[in-house]
Amino acid sequence: MRTRFTEMFGIRYPIVQGGMQWVGRAELAAAVSNAGALGIITALTQPTPEDLLREIARCRDMTDQPFAVNLTILPTLRAVSHAHYAQAIIDSGVKIVETAGRNPEPYMASFKAAGVKIIHKCTSVRHSLKAQAIGCDAVSVDGFECAGHPGEDDIPGLVLLPRAAEQLKIPIIASGGFGDGRGLVAALALGADGINMGTRFMATVEAPIHQNIKDSIVAASERDTALLMRRLRNTARFFRNRVAQEAEAVERMKGADLTIQDLAPFVSGQRGRLVYEQGDVDAGVWSAGMVVGLIHDVPTCAELVSRIVREAREIISERLMKTMA
Numbered sequence: 001m002r003t004r005f006t007e008m009f010g011i012r013y014p015i016v017q018g019g020m021q022w023v024g025r026a027e028l029a030a031a032v033s034n035a036g037a038l039g040i041i042t043a044l045t046q047p048t049p050e051d052l053l054r055e056i057a058r059c060r061d062m063t064d065q066p067f068a069v070n071l072t073i074l075p076t077l078r079a080v081s082h083a084h085y086a087q088a089i090i091d092s093g094v095k096i097v098e099t100a101g102r103n104p105e106p107y108m109a110s111f112k113a114a115g116v117k118i119i120h121k122c123t124s125v126r127h128s129l130k131a132q133a134i135g136c137d138a139v140s141v142d143g144f145e146c147a148g149h150p151g152e153d154d155i156p157g158l159v160l161l162p163r164a165a166e167q168l169k170i171p172i173i174a175s176g177g178f179g180d181g182r183g184l185v186a187a188l189a190l191g192a193d194g195i196n197m198g199t200r201f202m203a204t205v206e207a208p209i210h211q212n213i214k215d216s217i218v219a220a221s222e223r224d225t226a227l228l229m230r231r232l233r234n235t236a237r238f239f240r241n242r243v244a245q246e247a248e249a250v251e252r253m254k255g256a257d258l259t260i261q262d263l264a265p266f267v268s269g270q271r272g273r274l275v276y277e278q279g280d281v282d283a284g285v286w287s288a289g290m291v292v293g294l295i296h297d298v299p300t301c302a303e304l305v306s307r308i309v310r311e312a313r314e315i316i317s318e319r320l321m322k323t324m325a
């Protein structure tokens with residue numbers, strides 16, 4: 001498959017594994033890249049920039065294919081120097097970065113000088129245009145369906161992606177709600193150059209998380225996610241487990257008086273980490289997208305990527321061609 005994205009980034013298939021806190025480690029990124037898609041290591045999962053350098057080296061031991069590093073620029077409960085992580089990415093020699101959260105402008109000049117291509121992930125047309133204006137090479141556009149932070153506009157991919165395609169010149173990766181070949185064909189039809197998947201890659205053999213979490217994703221329906229922190233204008237989509245429901249109750253009770261301190265005990269990243277390590281689905285909140293409803297198995301990354309490509313080819317060459325005949 002060839003799109004502007006595969007050409008620009010030198011990968012076989014227009015499929016990206018989005019950055020995932022606690023999940024985006026070397027074994028997953030390497031498996032995705034070995035499957036012909038673009039694997040991404042999540043920088044802030046590593047406690048220090050030095051650990052990130054070691055994680056990147058570990059990934060290189062497992063793949064000779066291109067992979068990227070995600071740098072999420074958002075306020076965190078622990079103090080984080082994003083600049084030091086950005087420098088570690090540059091020092092590592094990795095040539096693709098996925099930025100997300102705040103505007104990556106402070107790091108653009110040093111990434112560019114080091115020949116690092118930047119995919120900025122955002123949730124609106126206006127932020128995509130800004131990313132293009134400051135020199136990002138591509139954007140990943142996250143619709144309302146997505147896991148993690150969907151922004152505050154609540155525009156689903158079906159409208160957001162063609163709107164972005166109308167406005168942007170740089171390649172667009174469609175993100176949020178993608179999990180199979182039908183999604184890939186739809187994304188291409190809407191004007192995107194590829195798809196980004198988070199939740200779908202959690203339910204793979206190589207995802208370094210407890211089997212219980214993968215099984216919960218397979219068992220879940222599209223109604224099993226919850227949006228939290230809307231009143232703080234920091235909306236995030238999580239798996240609707242017991243903790244997420246408790247947090248929802250606190251949000252209802254506090255109403256307009258809600259502060260981050262009220263929610264901190266529920267949304268702490270460290271509690272989320274226990275979920276993945278110990279397999280206790282209710283140990284904390286954990287990100288998941290509506291696409292859980294479309295996930296019915298736990299394949300290897302190679303099986304998943306080749307299945308998506310095969311399905312997409314069949315849909316285009318059989319179902320769609322027959323429709324036109």
Ligand SMILES: Cc1cc2nc3c(=O)[nH]c(=O)nc-3n(C[C@H](O)[C@H](O)[C@H](O)COP(=O)(O)O)c2cc1C
Nearest residue numbers: 018019020021100146147148176177197198199289
């Ligand atoms: C467990 C998990 C953790 C995530 N952590 C991050 C993160 O740290 N930084 C980031 O930019 N996006 C993060 N995301 C969002 C994904 O990169 C991606 O944009 C999103 O999952 C796309 O929606 P989908 O899950 O429907 O595929 C996370 C997603 C999941 C499922």
